[in-house]
Amino acid sequence: MIGIFMIFDFSCSCRVLCKFFAHGACLKGEHCEFSHDWKDPPHNICTYYQKGLCAYGSRCRYEHVKASRSHSSASSSSTNARQSLVSDIVPPGNSTRSVLGGLTPVPGSPMELSASSRPFIPPTKPAWNQEYGHHDSLDDWDIGEASSIRPSDRPICSFAAAGNCPRGEKCPHLHGDLCPTCGKHCLHPFRPEERVEHLKSCEKKQKHLEALKHSQEIECSVCLERVLSKPTAAERKFGLLSECDHPFCISCIRNWRSSSPTSGMDVNSALRACPICRKLSYFVIPSVIWYSSKEEKQDIVDSYKAKLKSIDCKHFDFGNGNCPFGSSCFYKHAYRDGRLEEVVLRHLGSEDGETVIAKNIRLSEFLGNMRIR
Amino acid sequence: MIDFGRVQKELQECSRDMAASGIKVSPKSDNLARLVGTIPGPIGTPYEGGTFQIDISLPDGYPFEPPKMQFATKVWHPNISSQSGAICLDILKDQWSPALTLKTALLSVQALLSAPEPDDPQDAVVAQQYIRENQTFLATARYWTESFAKASSLGVEEKVQRLVEMGFAEAHVRSALEAVGGDENLALEKLCSG
Numbered sequence: 199m200i201g202i203f204m205i206f207d208f209s210c211s212c213r214v215l216c217k218f219f220a221h222g223a224c225l226k227g228e229h230c231e232f233s234h235d236w237k238d239p240p241h242n243i244c245t246y247y248q249k250g251l252c253a254y255g256s257r258c259r260y261e262h263v264k265a266s267r268s269h270s271s272a273s274s275s276s277t278n279a280r281q282s283l284v285s286d287i288v289p290p291g292n293s294t295r296s297v298l299g300g301l302t303p304v305p306g307s308p309m310e311l312s313a314s315s316r317p318f319i320p321p322t323k324p325a326w327n328q329e330y331g332h333h334d335s336l337d338d339w340d341i342g343e344a345s346s347i348r349p350s351d352r353p354i355c356s357f358a359a360a361g362n363c364p365r366g367e368k369c370p371h372l373h374g375d376l377c378p379t380c381g382k383h384c385l386h387p388f389r390p391e392e393r394v395e396h397l398k399s400c401e402k403k404q405k406h407l408e409a410l411k412h413s414q415e416i417e418c419s420v421c422l423e424r425v426l427s428k429p430t431a432a433e434r435k436f437g438l439l440s441e442c443d444h445p446f447c448i449s450c451i452r453n454w455r456s457s458s459p460t461s462g463m464d465v466n467s468a469l470r471a472c473p474i475c476r477k478l479s480y481f482v483i484p485s486v487i488w489y490s491s492k493e494e495k496q497d498i499v500d501s502y503k504a505k506l507k508s509i510d511c512k513h514f515d516f517g518n519g520n521c522p523f524g525s526s527c528f529y530k531h532a533y534r535d536g537r538l539e540e541v542v543l544r545h546l547g548s549e550d551g552e553t554v555i556a557k558n559i560r561l562s563e564f565l566g567n568m569r570i571r
Numbered sequence: 572m573i574d575f576g577r578v579q580k581e582l583q584e585c586s587r588d589m590a591a592s593g594i595k596v597s598p599k600s601d602n603l604a605r606l607v608g609t610i611p612g613p614i615g616t617p618y619e620g621g622t623f624q625i626d627i628s629l630p631d632g633y634p635f636e637p638p639k640m641q642f643a644t645k646v647w648h649p650n651i652s653s654q655s656g657a658i659c660l661d662i663l664k665d666q667w668s669p670a671l672t673l674k675t676a677l678l679s680v681q682a683l684l685s686a687p688e689p690d691d692p693q694d695a696v697v698a699q700q701y702i703r704e705n706q707t708f709l710a711t712a713r714y715w716t717e718s719f720a721k722a723s724s725l726g727v728e729e730k731v732q733r734l735v736e737m738g739f740a741e742a743h744v745r746s747a748l749e750a751v752g753g754d755e756n757l758a759l760e761k762l763c764s765g
Contacts, residue, residue, distance in 0.1 A: 420670060
């Protein structure tokens with residue numbers, strides 16, 4: 199097969215959801231060539247996976263579907279109006295034929311794929327905007343030999359996986375099963391792991407998008423602005439309070455909690471309290487999305503805490519320092535050799551019979567009170 | 572730095588439901604840090620029928636610090652200084668929260684008018700009177716409302732009449748009265764000075 203250098207038509211890209219926008223921060227704003235409309239599908243096919251190797255494996259945030267056929271859209275300005283989709287499957291005997299030669303639409307010719315006979319439907323998931331300099335075996339499937347290979351080794355039709363196959367029933371390739379979440383025929387019928395992986399990631403992504411959509415309308419009660427419409431990306435975050443469910447933007451709630459109590463406001467009763475319900479919360483959790491259920495909130499809190507737990511505490515400083523938060527610290531307390539700090543609390547019975555936890559006791563504290571004659 | 576974006580939003584919000592709440596906030600000059608709030612006296616209190624003006628000045632830390640509020644209209648109330656108009660209200664001090672707005676703060680002041688707290692007084696004289704001679708307190712409060720909070724609406728005609736009798740043109744008298752907020756003596760001063 200002849201290598202075709204894809205020139206991606208940017209007029210299609212406006213139909214693809216901008217990934218920066220989806221994450222809440224597209225710096226290009228209105229000038230972005232990608233779509234800022236939630237209705238448009240995101241571009242989510244992992245390009246490394248298409249090349250055969252993605253280092254992230256199952257943790258990759260892009261879809262690992264086989265959409266590996268390179269597609270050609272004639273993109274010179276003169277043929278723009280008559281863009282054609284051409285099968286890249288070239289029978290072995292024909293492999294030296296120029297694929298572009300087959301593109302010339304001949305009126306009345308039986309070329310079923312010429313633009314004159316079928317409207318061009320821009321692929322919604324352009325996974326092939328790559329310049330393939332080489333071709334791995336995936337690209338050179340021969341239909342004639344298809345019967346001799348295992349079904350799980352046959353790739354599925356990438357047009358169908360991307361949302362629409364112009365050949366429909368007549369397509370010689372394997373059409374994937376419909377994914378109920380993204381509504382595309384991208385589930386490989388013979389690769390169960392891939393199906394599960396796709397379904398899982400697809401659902402997760404869908405949920406995130408839904409949550410992001412719901413979060414758009416939510417206003418911060420302090421600055422009275424929509425949190426996700428704030429000018430800078432850093433500000434477009436919610437600050438979740440651990441004990442109540444009132445929405446604030448992260449900068450407002452942090453500002454309030456750290457404001458110096460000049461006018462006699464008490465740190466513990468006023469500043470640590472929710473500005474609306476005055477319930478005390480001991481920490482604030484930053485989040486890009488607003489939750490709609492208790493479980494979702496717990497997920498956000500847990501993942502935030504897990505993230506902090508992986509960062510070394512700067513106060514603890516690998517055992518050289520002293521962390522004022524002690525065993526309640528959210529950050530990691532580990533020594534340089536990777537050993538975690540072992541917390542041994544000393545429980546003392548106090549005079550009134552209650553059990554108290556002793557802080558570090560130093561000999562100097564006793565010596566300081568001693569009078570030496 | 573004051574969050575002027577928020578102040579502007581608050582003003583819009585306030586003017587939108589002015590008909591329902593009766594509370595008005597308008598900037599004193601082109602500087603949004605100094606404003607004037609207007610609240611109607613609550614019905615069923617000696618302040619009924621009066622319109623009270625409150626000077627508002629926003630500190631640099633607004634909305635993380637409470638706005639400074641002071642009655643510009645003289646009012647007879649245990650928690651409001653009869654001399655300076657200073658207001659004794661917890662949400663304007665240590666109970667402030669950034670989720671409160673100028674409108675909600677003014678609503679709280681209005682609620683304070685209908686529910687005095689004589690145990691935590693701002694004006695000891697008024698508070699004593701409120702506790703010991705409640706009838707006298709009510710009469711005084713009503714009288715103050717009549718004479719200071721209604722000046723612009725009721726009794727205007729009489730004032731105009733009197734000032735016209737002194738030899739000033741009626742149009743001038745009216746504009747002068749309006750300019751000083753209905754105070755007869757101030758209007759006379761203004762008329763005399765030019």
